């Protein structure tokens with residue numbers, strides 16, 4: 050693992066080096082300073098300020114309502130907690146789909162107003178010219194294929210994508226097009242593991258999977274999901290590494306009991 054220890058700061062080059070050395074990339078999402086600091090100190094390679102912020106932080110049903118200003122606000126907080134990990138920011142719905150000039154300006158805003166190192170856009174060949182324009186200006190872009198939550202109203206459900214030949218072929222082609230357009234990595238969400246394997250082998254850039262099996266070059270999960278904070282959401286691809294909702298519930302119940310029974314604060318906790 051000496052390749053990994055060399056990184057004082059993870060960059061697009063480090064991620065490429067991990068793929069080249071067959072070392073998996075570990076990525077998680079964060080939306081606030083404290084969580085980002087803990088993830089970074091734990092050694093995570095990449096932190097995504099995902100537009101899942103809309104669901105797990107703001108309580109919306111979809112990722113569509115979150116705005117550019119909100120993404121920038123949360124990214125500033127996240128970056129204050131991060132020394133080593135690469136920070137990637139989701140471009141929110143309608144910040145890049147209208148035209149490539151607006152996309153370019155918004156991607157530039159993210160890198161100018163925050164210390165983040167890259168942006169992520171959902172989509173295939175339709176947004177390839179936009180990705181080319183942004184990357185040529187020196188802004189690293191991560192792609193996102195398969196289940197693209199910003200297209201939920203087109204898909205109609207959050208079911209696994211590319212279970213038929215036509216869509217598998219399209220995603221394989223899109224992955225190559227994104228690489229050609231200059232993307233430094235591609236997220237593959239909720240597609241069959243075998244398809245993710247074929248895409249991973251066909252690309253020179255890393256793939257990061259979520260619900261896309263074990264063959265991708267890296268994995269990403271939404272942090273509140275994997276910590277067991279978001280207990281009502283447990284699709285097959287989420288593993289609960291903790292049960293924080295229960296732990297918080299236990300702590301808060303004890304606090305309430307102590308306050309009601311006049312057991313908190315004690316003399317030692319008073320001035």
Ligand code: KIV
Pocket residue numbers: 078097098099100101102139236259269270271
């Ligand atoms: O917004 C997000 O958290 C994401 C991940 C699920 C990849 O895009």
